[in-house]
Amino acid sequence: MEEAKGSPVQGEFVKSDTDTLTTGSPDAAISTCLLCGKMDRSVEFILPDRYCSQSCADKHGITGKKIARTVSCKPGRKRKKRNSLRTNGSISSMGVDEDNLNTALTPATFDWATFMSEENLLAAPDELFPAKCLVTSGNEFVAGMKLEGIDPYHPSQYCVLTVAEVKGQRLRLHFDGYSECHDFWTYANSDEIFPLGWCKEMGKQLQAPKGYASDMFSWESYLQTSGSVAPHSLFTVCSNEFLAKKPAFEVGDKLEAVDIKNKNTYICVASVADTYGDKILVHFDGWEDNYDYWCYYNCPHIHHVGWCQENLKTLSAPNGHSDPSSFTWESYLEETNSRTAPHEAFEPVIEHKFKPRMALEMVDLRNPSLVRVAEVSKITDTRLRIHFSGWDSKYDLWVDAGCPDLHPVGWCERSGHPLQPAITPLEILSYQGTCPTIGCCGLGNVKGAKFSSHYRLAGCPYSEINMNKEGLIPDRLCTKKYSAPLPSPLLEVNYNHISGDAGQALATPGRRKRTGSGKGGKAKRASKESVIPNCSPNGELKQEICRGTEKDNLFSNPSKNISPPAPVEGSKEARLQNYIHNSVFLPAIPVVKRDDEPRGWETSIKLLPGLSRVPFSRVPSWSCDEVADLMATLISPFSHQQRQLIADQKIDGAAFLLLNQSDITSILKLKLGPAIKIYNAILVIKKALKQTV
Incomplete structure (x- = not known):
């Protein structure tokens, strides 16, 4: 979302610089009025040193009794006067002391009528808001309910979610298996949350919780451990009105779309990546899916093919296009064997009637x-x-x-x-x-x-x-510390050459944030901290050393411009110098291999001998007793009580493969060491199963 910058609007309250300019005596202190900007001696101001007159104070809501002017700038008397003001002035009716002032100034129920009258505001009529923004009742979600939903940070992902908090019509949703820092807020009547089984019914790929394999995940086994099911009746997508909507777009349709994640600066070549109801997922050709977004058919950010040329706007060619300067829709559609989105699918944009104030x-x-x-x-x-x-x-x-x-x-x-x-x-x-x-x-x-x-x-x-800082919360799905690619210039097709300034381009060179090209032609965001690691065109990670001039060299002698003799290549001294240089100048390149990635089958059976006799292809169909037998071969001792727990919790082969380490320690009451052995055995079996598919 774009953040507006610039000077404050006239009449808004702005924190002013009230630093005093002392010229020898306390009476020479100067203050600036918060409203009109008048500068005068502090002793002439009211509400000490903040307003030049009672009228300015009244305009900022300081009403009631007249506020006495300060009569001295001596620190002791001035502080005493302020205390007297808080006791005898307009705050006295609250009956609070100075320590509880902030609490008292926050009313339990905000008085809209008084506020709008004082600020000369008009309430925005209800008809200016979408119907779903007016709903105030009917939220029956409770904390702990399980559901499926779209990840707002990765819009192409459908995830397993849990209701973490309920506030009025709003829900805080938690990604199962991930840190709470990734939680997000949505609404109970949102059409981007779904009941259990919706993804399977609609043919969507559901991303399993962290630690589970998506191709082996099942709600039946998962709900045995924790959580309750959110009823279908709570979801907007299950209403008859929503089910009656038929998609007008098809996956793969081409269109022109505004890049809303770069301050609406660019209009780019895009495709329909997904659909349901009256919504489409916009994907920018050649870019990663972090820039995708869902929108309705009447969204002002999507246009039919050729809209930029008709309106003399700049169209950004797909990333990685062979000849962006001569990009044409006709050749691109033939090259990609795709069709344009039908004109009739784009619904008219509803003009808003909001007004300032x-x-x-x-x-x-x-x-x-x-x-x-x-x-x-x-x-x-x-x-x-x-x-x-x-x-x-x-x-x-x-x-x-x-x-x-x-x-x-x-x-x-x-x-x-x-x-x-x-x-x-x-x-x-x-x-x-x-x-x-x-x-x-x-x-x-x-x-x-x-x-x-x-x-x-x-x-x-x-x-x-x-x-204005980005990346304050780490990417939930990111496994690397750095963004690999480096910036590259933006490639655009400009249709404004027909009538000069009439079709002035929307884009400004150098402002685009999503630059560079990575593996598979997908571009990734380049951050300021990621200019040293780089990715070659084939995706291999390499390192670049930024060398400065001799006077910038940290190892240069400031008194003598003499360099030590270079060590013989391949010698012990050369290896040592290269090691020291890399440790100083090169950042630590993260290990690509995940910490939870299991070892190979041959290595694992040496560490866990009990796995050598396991027919891994049959594990998903095992009974509870067979699961208990495997655990008994992995850890010793394995008590009868633990075997009984497996039977009581109905942990069969399929449920066994869905366990994580915390489940093993909490359900089977095992210590950390045995739990690690069992969990690593699960990872090895799951990897072996994937290799046989």
């Missing part, structure tokens, strides 16, 4: 567990700039007008979801939160849902160091 409630995308008071600050044909009331405009967000995270005024109260109120100037002046970011209150963490709070700027979602 309309109030609404929106999910804070930087801290998605929270919903905040917000307003529309700017609009375009299809997008809105959302401003969180009371926050600096640098935290504004650009979103599509049909964004599912936009809700009308009062949605949180009706659905039972907590609403984060607007920050008032008085709260900012008296802020005493654990995090230095004013208004943050230490809620949320850049490391994901695993941490619900923070107390330092390093963990704050709103700090300058984290605002």
Whole structure:
């Protein structure tokens, strides 16, 4: 999502620089008014040193009794005056002390009517929001329910999920087998979550939990260990209305689509990678699936083939195309043996009727567990700039007008979801939160849902160091530390040559983030930290040494420009020098082999002799007794009670292959050593089974 940058909008509350300029005496201290920007002596200001007049204070919500001006700048008296102000001023009615000020300033129920009247805002009408954004009841999901769903970070993946938390109409979903930092928020009426067995019924590939083989995963065996089933009646995709929708696109159809993950800067050659209901998965030809996204038929980001040429826009050719400068749809369609998406499949884009100064409630995308008071600050044909009331405009967000995270005024109260109120100037002046970011209150963490709070700027979602940083949460499916490819120039086809500036290109060279080409022609995102590791065209990892000039050489002698004699190639001194050089200048290249990858069959039977007599092809059809017999050959002693546990838990051959190490220790009450032996035996058998398929 694009983050708006620039100067704050006129009239918004902005934290001003109130550093004093002392010229010898305390009375010479200068302050700046937070509203009008007037600079004057601090002794002339009210609400000490913040507003030049009562009218400016009133405009920022500091109403009620007139606030007395400070009469002295001496530290002791000034502090005493502030304490008196908090006791006798407009806060006195709250009956709280200074330590509980932040808690008292956060109301249990936000008063929308008063707020909109004071800020001169108009509530956005309900009809401006998609119907699913208005739902406030009917969420019967509970924590612990199992379901299937789409990974929002890898949209082509269907995953095994568990409901981790319920807030009103919202759900926090957890990827089974992975860290909580990858959890994500969605809605109970989302059409991207599905009941158990939906993927199998629709012919989709379900990604098994970590530690399980996808081709051998079954819900029946998996549910024996933990979890409950979410009923079909809770899912939108099971409703008669959704089932009546018939796909108008086919997988493989070609179209032109906006790259929404690069700030809507590029329009690229794309294909339909998947469909269900009235949704399609857009995939950019030649790029990895991290840039894919799901959309409806009336999405403003998808266009029929030839739209760019008709509208004098720039079309980005597929990555790896042999001659991008002369790209034409006719030759590309013939080359790929594909068809164009039908014109009639694209539904008309619904024009939004949002206007600036309309109030609404929106999910804070930087801290998605929270919903905040917000307003529309700017609009375009299809997008809105959302401003969180009371926050600096640098935290504004650009979103599509049909964004599912936009809700009308009062949605949180009706659905039972907590609403984060607007920050008032008085709260900012008296802020005493654990995090230095004013208004943050230490809620949320850049490391994901695993941490619900923070107390330092390093963990704050709103700090300058984290605002524009990528990769704060590691990729759930990534097994390498570095992004291998290096940047390459963007290849585009420009149709604006017909009428000069009339078709000005959308793209700006050098701004594209998804650059480079890797194995199989799939391009990967290049990060600033990954310029030394590189991938050759055949995918082999290699190292490049960045050599500087002689004066930049860390080993050069600053006093004498004399180099030591080079050691004889192949000698012990040469090997030692090369080893030292590599340890200093080359980063540690990660081992490609996974830690949980089993050893070969020949090696494993030496470490686990009991495996040599195992007919691995028959293991999936074993009975509980045969599973117990195998465990008895792997570990000793194997008690009768443990054999009985296997029978009680109905761990047959198929269930045995789905066990992970934690299951073995918790269910069979085994210590870590024996559990490791059994788990490695499972990995070896599963690998042997894959080789025979």
